[in-house]
Amino acid sequence: MARFLARRIGLALVTLWLLSIIVFVGANVLPGDVGRRILGPFADPRAVAVFNHQLGTDRPILVQYWSWLTHALRGDLGNSIAFGDPGVSMLTRALGNSLKLGLVAFLLVVPLGVLGGIVAALNRDRFLDRLITIAGISATAVPEFVFAILAILIIGVALRLLPITATAPDGSSVPVQFGYLILPAIPLVLVLFGYIARITRAGMIEALDADYTRTAVLKGLSYGTVIRRHVLRNALLPTIAVVATQTGYLIGGLVVIEFMFNYQGIGQLLFLAAQKKDFPLLQAGVMVIGAVYLIATLVADITYSLLNPRIRYGGAD
Amino acid sequence: MAATTIDQVISSPRVSARGERLGLLWRSPTFLVGSVIVLFWALSAIFGRLVVPHDPFQPDILHGLTPPSPAHWFGTDNLGRDVFSRVIVGARGILTVAPLATLVGTVLGTSIGLIAGFFRGLVDDVLMRAVDAFLAVPVVIVGLLALVALGPSNLTVILVIGIVFTPLIARTVRAAVLAERELEYVQAAQLRKENALYTMFVEILPNVLPPVLVEFTVRLGYAIFVTATLSFLGFGIQPPAPDWGLTIFQQYIYLIGGAWWPALFPAFAIASLVIGVNLVSDGLVQVFGKS
Numbered sequence: 001m002a003r004f005l006a007r008r009i010g011l012a013l014v015t016l017w018l019l020s021i022i023v024f025v026g027a028n029v030l031p032g033d034v035g036r037r038i039l040g041p042f043a044d045p046r047a048v049a050v051f052n053h054q055l056g057t058d059r060p061i062l063v064q065y066w067s068w069l070t071h072a073l074r075g076d077l078g079n080s081i082a083f084g085d086p087g088v089s090m091l092t093r094a095l096g097n098s099l100k101l102g103l104v105a106f107l108l109v110v111p112l113g114v115l116g117g118i119v120a121a122l123n124r125d126r127f128l129d130r131l132i133t134i135a136g137i138s139a140t141a142v143p144e145f146v147f148a149i150l151a152i153l154i155i156g157v158a159l160r161l162l163p164i165t166a167t168a169p170d171g172s173s174v175p176v177q178f179g180y181l182i183l184p185a186i187p188l189v190l191v192l193f194g195y196i197a198r199i200t201r202a203g204m205i206e207a208l209d210a211d212y213t214r215t216a217v218l219k220g221l222s223y224g225t226v227i228r229r230h231v232l233r234n235a236l237l238p239t240i241a242v243v244a245t246q247t248g249y250l251i252g253g254l255v256v257i258e259f260m261f262n263y264q265g266i267g268q269l270l271f272l273a274a275q276k277k278d279f280p281l282l283q284a285g286v287m288v289i290g291a292v293y294l295i296a297t298l299v300a301d302i303t304y305s306l307l308n309p310r311i312r313y314g315g316a317d
Numbered sequence: 318m319a320a321t322t323i324d325q326v327i328s329s330p331r332v333s334a335r336g337e338r339l340g341l342l343w344r345s346p347t348f349l350v351g352s353v354i355v356l357f358w359a360l361s362a363i364f365g366r367l368v369v370p371h372d373p374f375q376p377d378i379l380h381g382l383t384p385p386s387p388a389h390w391f392g393t394d395n396l397g398r399d400v401f402s403r404v405i406v407g408a409r410g411i412l413t414v415a416p417l418a419t420l421v422g423t424v425l426g427t428s429i430g431l432i433a434g435f436f437r438g439l440v441d442d443v444l445m446r447a448v449d450a451f452l453a454v455p456v457v458i459v460g461l462l463a464l465v466a467l468g469p470s471n472l473t474v475i476l477v478i479g480i481v482f483t484p485l486i487a488r489t490v491r492a493a494v495l496a497e498r499e500l501e502y503v504q505a506a507q508l509r510k511e512n513a514l515y516t517m518f519v520e521i522l523p524n525v526l527p528p529v530l531v532e533f534t535v536r537l538g539y540a541i542f543v544t545a546t547l548s549f550l551g552f553g554i555q556p557p558a559p560d561w562g563l564t565i566f567q568q569y570i571y572l573i574g575g576a577w578w579p580a581l582f583p584a585f586a587i588a589s590l591v592i593g594v595n596l597v598s599d600g601l602v603q604v605f606g607k608s
Contacts, residue, residue: 011449014446015446015449015450015453016450016453018446018447018449018450019450019453019454021450022447022450022451022459023454023462026459026462026463026466027462027466030466031466031467037466037468134347134596134599137595137599138591138592138595138596140595141538141539141541141542141592141594141595142542142587142588142591142592143542143545143546143549143562143587143591144546145545145546145562145565145569146545146565146584146587146588149565149569149572149581150581150584152569152572152573153572153581157572157573157575157577248452248453248454249455251455251458252456252457252458252546253455255455255461255550256457256546256550259550260569270458270461271461271550274461274462274464274550274552277465279466282461282465283462286454286458286459286462289454289455290450290454293453293454
């Protein structure tokens, strides 16, 4: 177990380091002249030179990377150009809001997706299965803002079931805050549903075809007991790992959803940084998102290994 | 002459197997429905300008936001432009950018996947770690960063999405190559002392084409998703193109006031195109199998 953990954390750190190179190249090498890119083609060359000196982007590229990396390791991701504040504090505040929205989306999509996958697997190759599978892959492919338009129109404007802003009035209780987040979460739920349902279905079908399930049926257990005690327990394991890998898609969707609903999360912050060509904040934001994703997959892997006796006992030997 | 006959004898079972698969494809309802939808939008992209009832760029400020009517089937937008004409013509931008981006990613990804799967070892390890690093951040966000750095234009969108897709496609191709390289025909080529490039691109490549084709259609659906999202955020296809994502960005604020038509019809257009592409790729996966 300890070796498994060490290996897994080591790999995550290597991935994070590679990501830092990709992100650094994106924010500091691709623009060519960073100061010129921010100030525009008509800015005075002297102003560009001064600005580049202030940003430190007139130094050799490796020196810049080293300085950025060592500061990042000490928890300093640089200051935002547009807002002047330290990137870390802005991002942690926004991340808290995004986590709330992401949590609401996960709380809705995980039960729905798992249920969809179970229903599809139990009706394998029949109409209901094809319907859930095709609706699922179709919904996964449709961009969040398309669903957001439909959700705003049908639920917010026509039926007036839910408020169409994402932020509850100040001082609202937690349930009210969550109520405001349901409408923005719906597009995220629709996009994530198909994948979770598909993985659950695949896990279910594998378990349904397994020898232990046949044994359970042959020794005379009732259908319900076989499904609950033998099939579901084994089938739901891979789903846990998959739910975590969906964090990435979730955060990608947050950029669009938070911008549309004017919700002050990390997605909206990244979008504002992109609009203002705020490279330090953008760079910091992408690193934070990468770190969140890697932590989520790490936690999922560990949970998976704790729940899966094959890995747990294998590691204990 | 004798050589051709032998060739024909050897190749005939393969041809019939391919024919059988194509037959299966045409009997798949998902593939057929998907093809019809994609074909409709492809024709709109090519010939749309010639057949639309109104000039999609002609504003008519006095008749802004008029609801659907016989004169304007889908109504008019805030500037009085005909929404129906703009939706039809709007297919062109996304159907140029997304397939070209996917093509860039497929060509680069297939080459890298062939190299990594064939040589394995260090090249392979480095490549797979790079794929993990790319996967840790959503494609939309990597795309956003690169487009801010380079400045948005159709060409940069194509290159950025193509390059972001490269590692993903490389991984799929690598997996297929790993299985192929153990087969006897590859050993035969190596015993003949064929060079590595010939073995990779002439011997192995044709045998991994089915997964590459499936990967292309799956990625195409996702490229449309990403292109539409980037255009919606203002970093993809630029005005005055009547692009769907861009149009929705410009028009969705009027939803609240009850003017649903300028944003809803382009939204349906995007949804139908991505669903069409996904039905086609689902049909291909069913017939050719996912590697």
